[in-house]
Amino acid sequence: MSEDQKDVVPEPKPPEQPAVEQSPENVPAPPGEVTAVGVRTGMFGASGTPDTSGYGGLVAPIVFPGPAQRPYGGWFDEVADALEGHLGHVVIHRGELTLHVPREELLHVAQTLRDDPRLRFELCSGVSGVHYPDDAGRELHAVYHLLSMTHNRRVRVEVSVPDADAHIPSLVGIYPTTDWHERETYDMFGIVFDGHPALTRILMPDDWPGHPQRKDYPLGGIPVEYKGGTIPPPDQRRSYN
Amino acid sequence: MATDQDMYAGASDTSEGRVFTVTGQDWDQIVEGLAEESDERVVVNMGPQHPSTHGVLRLILELEGETVTEARCGIGYLHTGIEKNMEYRSWVQGTTFVTRMDYLSPFFNEATYCLGVERLLDIEDQIPEKASVMRVLLMELNRISSHLVAIATGGMEIGALTVMTIGFRERELVLDLFELITGLRMNHAFIRPGGVAQDLPPGALDEIRGFVALMKKRLPEYAALCNANPIFKARLEGVGHLELDGVLALGITGPVLRSTGYAWDLRKTEPYCGYEDYDFDVQTWDTKDAYGRFRIRLNEMWESLKIIEQAADRLAGLEGAPVMVADKKIAWPSQLAIGSDGMGNSLDHIRHIMGESMEGLIHHFKLVTEGFRVPPGQAYVPIESPRGELGAHVVSDGGTRPFRVHYRDPSFTNLQGTSVMSEGGMVADVIVAIASIDPVMGGVDR
Numbered sequence: 001m002s003e004d005q006k007d008v009v010p011e012p013k014p015p016e017q018p019a020v021e022q023s024p025e026n027v028p029a030p031p032g033e034v035t036a037v038g039v040r041t042g043m044f045g046a047s048g049t050p051d052t053s054g055y056g057g058l059v060a061p062i063v064f065p066g067p068a069q070r071p072y073g074g075w076f077d078e079v080a081d082a083l084e085g086h087l088g089h090v091v092i093h094r095g096e097l098t099l100h101v102p103r104e105e106l107l108h109v110a111q112t113l114r115d116d117p118r119l120r121f122e123l124c125s126g127v128s129g130v131h132y133p134d135d136a137g138r139e140l141h142a143v144y145h146l147l148s149m150t151h152n153r154r155v156r157v158e159v160s161v162p163d164a165d166a167h168i169p170s171l172v173g174i175y176p177t178t179d180w181h182e183r184e185t186y187d188m189f190g191i192v193f194d195g196h197p198a199l200t201r202i203l204m205p206d207d208w209p210g211h212p213q214r215k216d217y218p219l220g221g222i223p224v225e226y227k228g229g230t231i232p233p234p235d236q237r238r239s240y241n
Numbered sequence: 242m243a244t245d246q247d248m249y250a251g252a253s254d255t256s257e258g259r260v261f262t263v264t265g266q267d268w269d270q271i272v273e274g275l276a277e278e279s280d281e282r283v284v285v286n287m288g289p290q291h292p293s294t295h296g297v298l299r300l301i302l303e304l305e306g307e308t309v310t311e312a313r314c315g316i317g318y319l320h321t322g323i324e325k326n327m328e329y330r331s332w333v334q335g336t337t338f339v340t341r342m343d344y345l346s347p348f349f350n351e352a353t354y355c356l357g358v359e360r361l362l363d364i365e366d367q368i369p370e371k372a373s374v375m376r377v378l379l380m381e382l383n384r385i386s387s388h389l390v391a392i393a394t395g396g397m398e399i400g401a402l403t404v405m406t407i408g409f410r411e412r413e414l415v416l417d418l419f420e421l422i423t424g425l426r427m428n429h430a431f432i433r434p435g436g437v438a439q440d441l442p443p444g445a446l447d448e449i450r451g452f453v454a455l456m457k458k459r460l461p462e463y464a465a466l467c468n469a470n471p472i473f474k475a476r477l478e479g480v481g482h483l484e485l486d487g488v489l490a491l492g493i494t495g496p497v498l499r500s501t502g503y504a505w506d507l508r509k510t511e512p513y514c515g516y517e518d519y520d521f522d523v524q525t526w527d528t529k530d531a532y533g534r535f536r537i538r539l540n541e542m543w544e545s546l547k548i549i550e551q552a553a554d555r556l557a558g559l560e561g562a563p564v565m566v567a568d569k570k571i572a573w574p575s576q577l578a579i580g581s582d583g584m585g586n587s588l589d590h591i592r593h594i595m596g597e598s599m600e601g602l603i604h605h606f607k608l609v610t611e612g613f614r615v616p617p618g619q620a621y622v623p624i625e626s627p628r629g630e631l632g633a634h635v636v637s638d639g640g641t642r643p644f645r646v647h648y649r650d651p652s653f654t655n656l657q658g659t660s661v662m663s664e665g666g667m668v669a670d671v672i673v674a675i676a677s678i679d680p681v682m683g684g685v686d687r
Binding site for chain 1: 316330493638
């Protein structure tokens with residue numbers, strides 16, 4: 001080591017910036033407001049293989065974007081104002097507004113969204129079901145995407161119900177387009193849309209047992225032999241999820 | 242053949258009244274058989290295998306004479322569980338599944354899925370310009386090929402076979418371009434999260450310009466053949482009438498919505514992939530019928546040609562620019578090329594990971610087998626497909642596989658208009674009304 005290098009005094013490091021100031025995403029959510037829908041174990045995704053690193057014991061909650069705080073900014077507040085008192089929590093993520101609505105308020109919320117001149121969501125893009133098997137008490141979600149052509153805005157309305165009591169009021173009376181969409185969601189998830197004029201299966205055969213898009217419904221498949229090797233069906237291959 | 246028993250019904254099915262199985266050249270027997278019945282009401286099952294039902298669509302029509310009193314659709318014959326299958330594949334592999342949904346507009350399926358994934362990854366701003374321009378180019382070429390099939394099959398179903406043959410003739414040219422650019426005529430999986438799979442091959446822009454020049458000669462042939470053709474107009478005009486309020490209540494979008502005169506096009510109202518930078522017009526018509534929808538499709542092909550020309554000009558100035566996001570944690574590591582044996586391979590990349598860089602090998606292995614993780618959340622980025630609003634509701638739980646992907650397919654939604662469009666009309670007009678919706682059953686059933 002040369003002489004001049006010895007004399008260099010390391011500059012005092014600036015105190016590390018708190019994580020909260022580095023990015024607003026680093027702010028810890030207040031207790032009770034985190035929307036965890038399950039846990040993820042291990043660090044590398046794979047399971048069933050010998051793990052010598054110790055990281056396989058990690059358990060981390062799967063956290064969805066949490067509720068937003070007022071003011072939301074822009075027209076998001078107008079929507080929230082018009083529906084004050086009828087909403088669950090509101091999530092804003094990647095610029096998309098999601099209104100979580102209790103099922104008993106759904107009809108009122110949808111009617112207001114469609115008819116209120118400040119809102120005017122004329123077009124419903126349909127219903128999409130999502131099954132969160134580990135989200136206790138709110139396993140089944142029905143997600144509606146609404147479009148206001150007057151104001152050129154989009155909003156997502158999400159209703160969650162427990163698996164044991166999977167009933168949601170039907171929106172066919174307000175948005176007739178949801179007729180087939182609700183039948184599809186019933187077919188795939190078993191959510192019963194009360195008040196639907198003819199809630200029957202639409203894609204699967206009428207006598208099909210079970211609801212295929214639920215997470216507890218197996219994918220099925222058989223091993224395939226190709227050039228001497230055997231490839232297991234997709235749900236039995238090694239996964240890193 | 243008039244029997245008391247439906248020969249195709251299972252033992253558990255009850256068939257009320259008399260059952261006729263029509264096999265051809267037996268209309269006399271049916272008329273005789275019906276004459277015995279005092280009631281003129283007939284329920285006709287049409288399809289699912291029928292040359293006029295625009296795919297594997299089953300129609301259950303209640304007729305009084307030749308007038309349709311009730312029309313219902315039976316769907317699900319092409320349901321393949323694509324959405325379920327995607328939950329067992331990586332995010333990149335998802336594109337190979339979605340491209341097979343609506344098989345006439347594969348690039349649109351891929352684009353809306355990739356835009357949703359990119360929004361969840363929060364890399365929407367990082368998509369290279371060339372990737373977006375190539376997406377626009379491919380989508381507009383695809384719009385032309387899809388509209389050509391819509392016009393061709395619609396013509397065939399009313400007996401205009403020349404419209405069918407020339408429609409498929411031109412579509413073949415578009416598919417040749419797809420083959421040149423992506424390597425495949427259909428089911429491309431070319432648009433990937435982060436960009437597109439490959440750069441344009443050499444000479445592609447010349448081929449595209451040649452195609453545009455040819456189409457400008459060929460499209461007037463369609464207009465000359467159909468636009469003022471009295472038989473064509475007699476079959477299409479006033480058929481499948483639907484007003485704007487009915488269209489909105491049923492959630493119908495695309496040419497059917499624009500045939501009511503409302504210029505709603507997501508390329509203008511919610512631009513994606515840089516559509517705001519292109520000069521084109523939204524085509525509308527005011528007759529609210531099948532003829533208006535035909536004219537809109539014809540005009541939209543002209544608009545697509547305009548966009549393709551602009552995209553080709555921009556691509557000429559983007560030679561050598563990246564087509565995939567720079568983030569190596571997302572971009573596919575290798576670039577495939579066609580080897581002497583006709584199989585894709587990438588010798589430079591193999592040399593790099595096998596001979597030079599252990600880290601490169603690990604990275605390649607991790608990204609290809611495991612895939613990238615997408616932050617938890619949900620996104621919905623709809624785009625204007627040839628049939629209307631196409632959107633993928635993409636949900637991630639933070640894993641390497643989609644937690645749930647649901648397609649809001651315009652064919653599925655628009656097909657709900659069948660009853661209101663055809664009830665009260667003649668049975669022959671049901672075919673025209675459905676053809677004017679242009680449903681693609683692969684997208685309806687998924």
